Amino acid sequence: MTYVEPRPATVRRGACHAVPHTDAAHWPGVAAPPSAARVRTAVTGAVVRRALDRLPLRARYADGTSVGRGGPLLEIRDPRAFHARIGAQGLIGFGESYMAGEWDAPDLVAPLTVLAAHAADLIPAPLQRLRGRWAQRQPHHRRNTPDNARANISRHYDLSNDLFTLFLDDTLTYSSALFRGFPAHWDLLTAAQHRKIDRLLDLARVGHGTRLLEIGTGWGELALRAAARGAHVTSLTLSGEQRDLALARIRDAGLADRVAVELCDYREARGSYDAVVSVEMIEAVGEEFWPVYFRTLDDRLAPGGRAALQAITMPHERMLASRDTHTWIQKYIFPGGLLPSVEAVERTVRDHTRLTVARRDRFGAHYAETLRLWRERFTERADEVAALGFDATFRRMWTLYLAYSEAGFRSGYLDVQQYLFAKEDPTR
Template sequence: MDAGPSAGAAPADPGRWPDVAVVPSASRARVAVTAALVRRALSRLPLRVRFDGGGTVGLGGPLLEVRDPAAFHARIGTAGLVGFGESYMAGEWDAPDPVAALTVLAAHTAELIPAPLQRLRGLWAPRHPRDERNTPDGSRTNISRHYDLSNDLFALFLDDTLTYSSAVFRGFPAHWDRLAAAQHRKIDRLLDLADIGAGTRVLEIGTGWGELALRAAARGARVTSLTLSREQRDLALERVRAAGHADRVSIELCDYREARGQYDAVVSVEMIEAVGAEFWPVYFRTLDERLAPGGRAALQAITMPHERMLATRSTFTWIHKYVFPGGFIPSTRAVEDTVRDHTGLRLARRDAFGAHYAETLRLWRERFAEHAPQVGALGFDETFRRLWTFYLAYSEAGFRAGYLDVHQYLFTKENPAS
């Protein structure tokens, strides 16, 4: 882990990271009340939280060190969990094993905020900026802010398949040298679910860097793949040409709502998280409309418990602000209710494998840490590296705690002639 300011970390650039470089103004009363609430919540958890100059609270467990308690409490008191993440980016707190500490917090998320404040969440929690709605124009901007950061950055911590979604391993613990095979196993399971083979007309919503399209083409399918990321499209096209599949794969810079034609199969991997709840009906109707009768749709989706999804539906989070603007993770109930209420598709199968995502994220996080000097050489500063470390650890913790899960879905479209 990168050290914080007290251990010699570089201060955040105020031009690039204005809300990290400057501790927000907060009255002494607000800081004091926040400190009391935070310490009370943490004292009930299986953690050891050590405050610089202020003792230790918690029931024992992974260590979390608060190096600048005043700044830590000021940020949480003014920006909630967004402030908690920004405090990490600023180096005001750290942990020898961040995943272990964050897993405890993820497992007790519903208990961290007192019930009266939970009921008043709509009054105090920050709300989503209107310009981050996932309209066609908003989606292009939101996707670009994450996926167009740099192909070279993603290549530093992804395996050679450049697959940025959960793998499926044969066993645990997972090893880096088996990650590419585990990614192919995941892709092949989806292609098998969708019954993709020679001559299959495939629509892929969300290209990534092209690995699924390449494996579908290798089976003899004809693939139309849609992406909103120019960086991803450019590299995916290079990979398609290099593999000799340019006659079978078309990659279009196109919103899913602009798709046309009919296909035997639709495949979409971890795309629904970027759709936004208000557009879920549109997304699933698009799958239905693009599928030919008798067609199959195979999806991979991250999910969260339905109650937590409802509680946080309107909340603007640290992940929204710094990693995935406009993103929102559905519950399995939300997915299945939306499909039932807005399409003629039938749920045929759903398989969960959240533990595999935790291992995938661990491998990415370790690889990212190993390549920190190369990340810096690409122009990403120390604050960004702490941001990305926190993002990967935070996500891994969510899966280890069971707060997050990942599923592969198969939906089928009835053939009227059958």
């Protein structure tokens, strides 16, 4: 999608600032704002200014005027393009406007946290009721059918193992860590990732001889730690890049006899297991396939077995309001994805499986700190990212993705849960 050769730095001029060159061939949605009618752009501008003026931030426009109640600064460098994009594509336009350099912030997370905290009421109520008419719908070809799921996963996880290595810690764990205290420091991240993994393995009672199914391999750290306990692990992934590196790490650790990593959709899993673990996989499943996903956990789990799940969640009412909407995150970062709510997870488990929710623990603040550490490391290594062939537009996109996600957790709009599901043994 976005892997491009590095090129000499060039800029185009906006209203008052130089902004990065955007390769139109690779970034057709970013290279130029939509040709919106003046009236529509003006109306959007009035609505946006009014919304920003009610928030605890300061939005400063290119002409020097400001709106907002005071707080973190949001600099709108090219107001016409900014309003035209939002008027045409809503939050997709907001993200593309940042990628194009039309707005920025000295502390990107701070204004995004304010916006996330007010996500439910940013859009006026009358427009909220008309959401179905103006909001883009999710593309049909991004539904997570077995064929589409492979392409969706590949667009993110097969970008480059080298890219992820630059900003993840040595465990290559791409999910929330679990810290002992805050603020978190980079040199504590590996221990915090191990703490999170060990907690999931403990919940599922993974030990010597356990037959463990892992849905979503990542780069293999959970499988490695489970195998080191004496478990026999079958791990499933749809990412060829991840599988190759995970297998290499497993071989290097001398655990190849205990771990099998299969390029396999969760719906194709077979066999019976004492435990199932899945870390931040459900977010990529899609609402229509949640029942299938949880039935897979149920069907693969032996009676008396336990399943441990880590999941990012969002408020139920926001999930219902936005579940059919095509978002910036879906377009550029995780195609086909949708975050569930706690209510949706527990209702799906209740209505479609024989599993029971035995425990749920939330730790969203830990994810905010995890994302901060990743974002800071990504920023520090921007030159190395560029050397891999990722252009300035990609780097702004990835920075916004990490900051946007961090802001979601800092505001409480997003959370992360660890679930324990139990399957009763009818013979006992």
